Amino acid sequence: MDTTKTLAPTAAETDAAEEQAAPDTAAATTAAEGAAPADGATEPAVEADAETPAATEAGAAGDEDAEFDEDAADGEDSGHGSGVGAAATSIVAAGLGLVALSGSWVSRVIAERQTLIGQIESVNATTAKEKIAALYGDAWHMTALVNGVLSTLALLLAAFVLARPAFGTPGRVLPVWVRSVSWAAVALGVLGVLVFGLMYFDLLVALPTAAQ
Numbered sequence: 001m002d003t004t005k006t007l008a009p010t011a012a013e014t015d016a017a018e019e020q021a022a023p024d025t026a027a028a029t030t031a032a033e034g035a036a037p038a039d040g041a042t043e044p045a046v047e048a049d050a051e052t053p054a055a056t057e058a059g060a061a062g063d064e065d066a067e068f069d070e071d072a073a074d075g076e077d078s079g080h081g082s083g084v085g086a087a088a089t090s091i092v093a094a095g096l097g098l099v100a101l102s103g104s105w106v107s108r109v110i111a112e113r114q115t116l117i118g119q120i121e122s123v124n125a126t127t128a129k130e131k132i133a134a135l136y137g138d139a140w141h142m143t144a145l146v147n148g149v150l151s152t153l154a155l156l157l158a159a160f161v162l163a164r165p166a167f168g169t170p171g172r173v174l175p176v177w178v179r180s181v182s183w184a185a186v187a188l189g190v191l192g193v194l195v196f197g198l199m200y201f202d203l204l205v206a207l208p209t210a211a212q
Contacts, residue, residue, distance in 0.1 A: 086161050086174055090181040093157035097188025100150035101195070107146035111139040128210030137207045144199035151192025158185035 118134035125131040161182045165172050174182075198204035 083175065083178070086164060087178050087181075089157055090161045090178050090185060093154045093161065093185035094181050094188065096150050096154035096157070097185050097192055100147045100154065100192045101188060103143075104147060104150060107143045107150075110146055111143040114139040114142045132207055132210065137202075140205075140207075141200055144196040148193060148196035148200065151189050151196060153189075154185050155189025155193060158182045158189060162186070 115135065115138075118136070118138050122131045122134040125134055161174070162179065165174055195204065
């Protein structure tokens with residue numbers, strides 16, 4: 001009876017097989033490790049490159065918006081200050097025109113002073129016409145003169161308010177109510193200058209004359 005026995009590999013053959021398989025395994029491991037970092041490193045770089053322009057554009061847009069807001073704030077502040085000044089000037093002009101037409105306290109005081117001076121001078125007057133002029137005519141003329149000056153001042157202020165935008169910021173327009181008040185002041189000023197001018201030269205109301 002023949003018995004076949006499988007001989008166990010010798011120690012030398014086993015060591016040779018392990019040495020031959022070791023380089024292949026090491027090469028495969030190195031290739032796998034080298035490929036993974038390469039792929040992983042490429043994707044973040046691409047993403048970083050893709051995100052960099054967007055971040056730059058966002059920062060530039062933020063800077064432009066900040067500059068625009070500062071310029072707009074400066075323009076609003078300056079425009080607001082100019083609008084308040086124009087509104088106040090127009091109201092003052094309209095008030096002066098109205099006070100001049102109704103009779104100011106200053107004109108009344110000056111007229112009373114001139115009346116007192118006329119009474120003193122009338123003592124030396126030789127004719128009735130001279131006495132009337134000294135007692136009444138001079139006082140009326142002073143009243144017309146003072147109120148005429150106030151009307152002229154109101155007219156000049158209103159004209160300044162209406163003409164100011166033409167010499168200021170291009171395209172700037174005054175509010176409607178400011179222009180309305182200014183035109184009202186112009187009308188009052190023109191009317192006052194006309195009325196008091198005629199009064200001063202005795203064209204509107206002449207001095208009375210005494211019977212000879």
